[in-house]
Amino acid sequence: MGYGDEGKGVFTDYLSSKLSYPVVIRFNGGHQCGHTVKHADGRFHVFSNFGAGSFRNTPTFFSRFCTIDPTGIAREFNALRRSGINPALFVDPLAMVTTPFDKFYNVNNRANLVHGTVGVGFGATVERNEGPYKLYAQDLFFPTIFRHKLEAVHDYYRTKYKARGLETCIEALELEILRTDQFMRDVDAARGIIRLLTEKQLFATGFENHIFEGGQGILLDMDFGIFPNVTRSNTTSKNAFEILNRNGQPTNAAVYYLTRAYQTRHGNGWMSAEKYPVALINNAHETNGPHGRQGEFRTGILDTDMLRYALQCDANFAGDAERQMVISCIDQLTSYQYLSAGNVLTAPGREAFLKQIALCDRVLTNEGPGSDTIRLWR
Template sequence: MKSSIVLGLGFGDEGKGVVTDWLCRQAQRPLVVRFSGGHQAGHTVVDGAGRSHVFSNFGAGTLAGAATFWSSYCTFHPVGVANEHRALVDLGLAPVLYVAGLAAVTTPYDLLYNRVLEANQRHGSCGLGFGATVARHAGPHKLHVMDLFDDFVLEQKLGSVAAYYRQLGVSFAEEVLEQQLEDFYRAVDYCRTAIHCTCGRAHFKNAADHYDSLIFEGSQGLLLDQEFGYFPHVTRAHVSSRNALEMIREYGLPEPQVFYVTRAYQTRHGNGPLTLEHLAPQLHPTPYETNVHNPWQGEQRRSLLDLNQLRYALSADAQYAAGLARQLVVTCLDQLDGPWWVSDDDRRTTLDTVSELAHRLGGHWQNCYGNYGQAGNLVAG
């Protein structure tokens, strides 16, 4: 059995789903482990048969037949899980989702509060309640996945969540809240039979008997990490290798290799700093882009790839992963219209290969890969 960690070097949307899918297809019995963020992730995969899906509540290896383990580092959104499970079944799949019982549950109260905050503050949130859930769970007003399986426990815990927001002086439109709660309860009923509630220690005790490859699929990007990103435009999560390595060491799993992923250009969806935004990359239109305008993040923003930002992201993750085997992956190379322009120490230059990028970034790289389109293999070089 081997372990891999997939991380984004930017602000998310780097292509982590493509890499996760590719790794799963190299294995016979893969398991995808989500170890950061939650349901606000959106990882697009297109398989060889032309099936396409944006993964938020299931691992991006699902089209490749991989089961998913949803760790307690992640938030769990019953409505999102139920909707995505149905969508995957409609694609002809039988998705398997193991969920840690101590994962924090996102409620309608969290979601609506998040949208109120984002409308006022514009920190770049997706408006899906992730940050609000994490903040609430830092105190006593908790709702765990394990609580969803008992009606009495659920009612008591959900009442505590409602009281928490009343104490904050927050009120919600009654009709909107009622509809959200109705959807929530319906989704909880669905999830009671659609997921497997477990714990990490039990699930990974004999992992080698069940899996030959563990793929730890990251969320967002290192420049959004709550330790290293540019506050307040950060996510409330450790999206570095930190959580994955804690799990690997706690459960005695194999030492991992780390796949660091970036697009051939910078991108950011939501407010916050983006270097070189005055230097737009020259790109072909692509039918694969799923990061479209929404009320909370606006339009996707793009600029030339900034090697200084990549070096900073790598140095941030090295605080946890120094000494591990590193792989570099560059996606969206098919979108480039003309030479591959980047910025290195504030000087514009062109690159010919991913290996040349790796050389400029410094350090030892075990392998370098390029990706051309959402579907297909990673190409060495």
């Protein structure tokens, strides 16, 4: 419901443990996501290139709305195999492929760094694919075609650097000497991991439940977030319902709206409760921090107006779907403060706090780092 980092991985793991014969469908974002799953048996992983149901042996499907990274796929697959997991990865033939050139441009684009970036080429990949320099998952399986398209992508960035002028001449030189040997080896490895599958084939496979795992928070949506600190993605349920509708699937879905019990933002941009940071406890398993290219991880008390705005944004696409809230990290609070209409209010206890922030008829809560502590509140 906010800017991400609100328990999508944990809840995907939970649904994968409760539903029969499920598949996880990634319907926005891509390899830039970091969805943390921790199991009571000690297994711990931050999922990026595979769905967060993989510990439950739930297959993953990356839709055409997503980016994929052959290098990330190869490395994460090997890491999961070392953990005793043999994950299944289906990819839409028209999913967008990230290259080393996209990553290079991403982390050397000054404006992009100011606006905020994970630094793995997601935004650059989407922008490039909006033009004629497209690179699809299906191209991985045609090596000659792929090599020529990869060189065309290289030309695309040569042109961009030329247009930016002499101040970027060193970066342009670095772009020219950027080697792709390892990337091509990763492409070979990814080709053996990925199974291409169209949406129509996916729904004909016989999965009984389809878990649509969102990639980022609604307040980062490219149509509803506050520009320029947004993502190049629709982070509402828009893409999920588009996939269901165009494949003739029943849309009697349940949409789960996730939030921590406090507001967070990892990276640059406005956050309504930033003036009211939260002192946290029981957060030893927090995977967000000041490291990486995103910048500072900020906290603030929960803002019910922002939650209502997120619900309104999604109501444009979810229609009559059942709406449920999932409120996590309640155990990390030392007090029960929240914002409403710009005013700081304090609830006398946990139950009173939940009554004020629960905006759906059905609400689940989580007071731990894993899915084993998720409970139905009402």
